Amino acid sequence: DFGFSEAFSTAFDLSIAGRSCRNGSLPSTRWELYDSYTRRMLPSLAARATARDLAWFMGENFRPILSSAEYERITEGYASELGAPVTVIEEVSRSGLLLVEADAIAFEHDLLKDFFRAEHLLRGASGQVLIDRLLEPKYAELAELVIPNITDEGTIRGLLSHADPRLLSLGFRGGLGPLAQSVIRQQCSDLLLKTRDTLPDVKI
Numbered sequence: 001d002f003g004f005s006e007a008f009s010t011a012f013d014l015s016i017a018g019r020s021c022r023n024g025s026l027p028s029t030r031w032e033l034y035d036s037y038t039r040r041m042l043p044s045l046a047a048r049a050t051a052r053d054l055a056w057f058m059g060e061n062f063r064p065i066l067s068s069a070e071y072e073r074i075t076e077g078y079a080s081e082l083g084a085p086v087t088v089i090e091e092v093s094r095s096g097l098l099l100v101e102a103d104a105i106a107f108e109h110d111l112l113k114d115f116f117r118a119e120h121l122l123r124g125a126s127g128q129v130l131i132d133r134l135l136e137p138k139y140a141e142l143a144e145l146v147i148p149n150i151t152d153e154g155t156i157r158g159l160l161s162h163a164d165p166r167l168l169s170l171g172f173r174g175g176l177g178p179l180a181q182s183v184i185r186q187q188c189s190d191l192l193l194k195t196r197d198t199l200p201d202v203k204i
Helices: 011-020 030-041 045-060 068-082 087-093 110-124 127-135 143-149 153-160 165-172 178-198
Strands: 098-100 105-107
Touching: 011 030, 030 045, 030 110, 030 143, 045 068, 045 087, 045 110, 068 087, 087 098, 105 110, 110 127, 110 143, 127 143, 127 153, 143 153, 143 165, 153 165, 153 178, 165 178
Parallel strands: none
Antiparallel strands: 098 105
């Protein structure tokens, strides 16, 4: 079984799990954890779309904090594009997902921002384009949140061929979803069989 402490490795992960997993049912991936939590805190589709766009803007421009005026200006533009009422701006700011000070606004934690960035990326890229994006240092940290959503095995294989040992270990134990786990375990099995055939004296 996939260990709880391995699935959620930061203090903030455990905090979110404590807030949202009250019935004893634990998600197997970090993406599932944050998806469940953010949907509970921000159920409106328009508000979630605004949060995705906001997180993407902040990530693309390396802006961990925005002034209140800038936040209002940016999110008003997003609401207008969505055809949503301006009340969506207040809905996002009061959701509990943002820290709101006197004249500064930021996501409560970078992991929340990264979750919404990953959601934005998934809506704008797929296949080789998605693989290329996640190989860029700017987006590499989003892989753990993106991979559980990929249903194409070829894309999974392409991403995992460049993955670091930590990500592969996480995937082997199910922390990147069942498809990634199946691909990694099959690759391990193939490697062991190849090793056995190459070195007949080795017993596996």
